[in-house]
Amino acid sequence: MVKVYYNQDINSSLEGKKVAVIGYGSQGHAHAQNLKETGHDVVVGVRRGKSWEQAEQDGLEVKTVRDAAEEADIIMVLLPDERQTQVYEEEIKPGLRAGKSLVFAHGFNVHFNQIVPPADVDVFLVAPKGPGHLVRRTFESGAGVPALFAVYQDQSGHAAETALAYAKGIGSARAGVLETTFKEETETDLFGEQAVLCGGLTSLVKAGFETLVEAGYQPELAYFECLHELKLIVDLMYEDGMSGMRYSISDTAQWGDFVSGPRVVDADTKKRMKDILTDIQDGKFAKGWLLENQLNRPEFTAIANRENEHQIEKVGRELRSMMPFVKAGKEKQKEVVVSAKN
Numbered sequence: 001m002v003k004v005y006y007n008q009d010i011n012s013s014l015e016g017k018k019v020a021v022i023g024y025g026s027q028g029h030a031h032a033q034n035l036k037e038t039g040h041d042v043v044v045g046v047r048r049g050k051s052w053e054q055a056e057q058d059g060l061e062v063k064t065v066r067d068a069a070e071e072a073d074i075i076m077v078l079l080p081d082e083r084q085t086q087v088y089e090e091e092i093k094p095g096l097r098a099g100k101s102l103v104f105a106h107g108f109n110v111h112f113n114q115i116v117p118p119a120d121v122d123v124f125l126v127a128p129k130g131p132g133h134l135v136r137r138t139f140e141s142g143a144g145v146p147a148l149f150a151v152y153q154d155q156s157g158h159a160a161e162t163a164l165a166y167a168k169g170i171g172s173a174r175a176g177v178l179e180t181t182f183k184e185e186t187e188t189d190l191f192g193e194q195a196v197l198c199g200g201l202t203s204l205v206k207a208g209f210e211t212l213v214e215a216g217y218q219p220e221l222a223y224f225e226c227l228h229e230l231k232l233i234v235d236l237m238y239e240d241g242m243s244g245m246r247y248s249i250s251d252t253a254q255w256g257d258f259v260s261g262p263r264v265v266d267a268d269t270k271k272r273m274k275d276i277l278t279d280i281q282d283g284k285f286a287k288g289w290l291l292e293n294q295l296n297r298p299e300f301t302a303i304a305n306r307e308n309e310h311q312i313e314k315v316g317r318e319l320r321s322m323m324p325f326v327k328a329g330k331e332k333q334k335e336v337v338v339s340a341k342n
């Protein structure tokens with residue numbers, strides 16, 4: 001079995017090093033706060049505005065991207081992928097002197113040659129396998145989100161140790177950290193989010209919801225059946241795998257799972273998944289996404305607006321407003337602080 005690193009396997013540290021977390025969004029706020037709470041010297045690099053104010057409110061040292069990159073030894077780039085190249089060229093590169101580490105949470109820009117780092121720095125990635133808000137929330141509850149690390153350039157001879165220490169610092173080594181390459185991380189992450197975790201899932205949920213509503217069933221019921229309950233089912237899979245989930249459901253449901261699941265996701269679906277993977281591997285997806293951004297995102301914006309107005313979203317907003325515990329859960333988890341070693 002592949003080596004999975006846990007806290008007790010990682011002896012390297014970031015002691016004496018300053019970490020600049022560039023960006024304070026989903027991943028940025030989690031990395032910066034987790035690292036600070038595990039005793040690291042952190043500066044957040046952002047532009048003036050909402051993120052700047054939030055990071056200051058959270059008690060972090062905040063500077064411009066250029067100043068943060070200038071003074072840090074380790075520069076973690078947590079800006080949206082499509083914005084990274086410009087900010088890197090204009091504000092990070094000037095401070096990226098020999099011996100520093102340039103770090104990413106996704107290999108997109110390095111793998112697709114949008115950012116070409118100088119030869120005299122370490123370049124690696126630490127990519128949590130989960131949304132940033134959960135990287136923070138699980139950390140606060142004493143747990144963690146697994147992560148991948150990969151070394152692209154090892155100028156110092158210690159890039160892997162630094163990457164592992166960073167992963168430990170954000171709490172990921174509580175859950176498991178494994179080594180990969182920039183190519184493998186980039187391609188599998190894009191595939192996972194498109195085919196399964198985000199694209200596959202939202203399309204599956206919408207198709208189920210629409211099938212019921214078009215057949216005359218109540219939209220509220222269809223929402224509970226196809227979206228709300230999904231979390232409860234996935235929680236069981238998260239805790240105990242597919243068999244653990246199947247243990248908890250009725251045998252009727254399990255038989256339906258066995259005979260009808262493959263009718264929904266069949267060999268044709270898998271064939272289309274392979275096509276999606278090919279578009280990722282040969283760069284077609286990346287090219288399209290970068291072009292969409294150069295054009296100021298016309299299609300992205302149109303689809304996002306349409307999706308937001310889908311009946312499942314409208315019904316969901318209403319139903320969730322009557323379930324304050326669904327949102328409160330986010331806050332509540334913070335109270336369940338179990339002691340865990342960092």
Ligand SMILES: NC(=O)C1=CN([C@@H]2O[C@H](COP(=O)(O)OP(=O)(O)OC[C@H]3O[C@@H](n4cnc5c(N)ncnc54)[C@H](OP(=O)(O)O)[C@@H]3O)[C@@H](O)[C@H]2O)C=CC1
Nearest residue numbers: 023024025026027047049051078079080105106130131132
């Ligand atoms: N989202 C996730 O959970 C995951 C993301 N990743 C990777 O992590 C990286 C960060 O993604 P994510 O956290 O989603 O990013 P976000 O979209 O959440 O990042 C937003 C942050 O970037 C700042 N920002 C945007 N443009 C600029 C700019 N021109 N100059 C300065 N700051 C800017 C924003 O500041 P402002 O408020 O001023 O706009 C904000 O602080 C990506 O590489 C992504 O692929 C990896 C794993 C999971």
Ligand SMILES: CC[C@](O)(C(C)=O)C(=O)O
Nearest residue numbers: 129130131132189193197
């Ligand atoms: C699943 C989407 C993701 O890859 C993630 C949260 O891991 C992302 O890019 O946001």
Ligand SMILES: [Mg+2]
Nearest residue numbers: 129130189193
């Ligand atoms: Mg991901």
Ligand SMILES: [Mg+2]
Nearest residue numbers: 106189190193
């Ligand atoms: Mg991703």
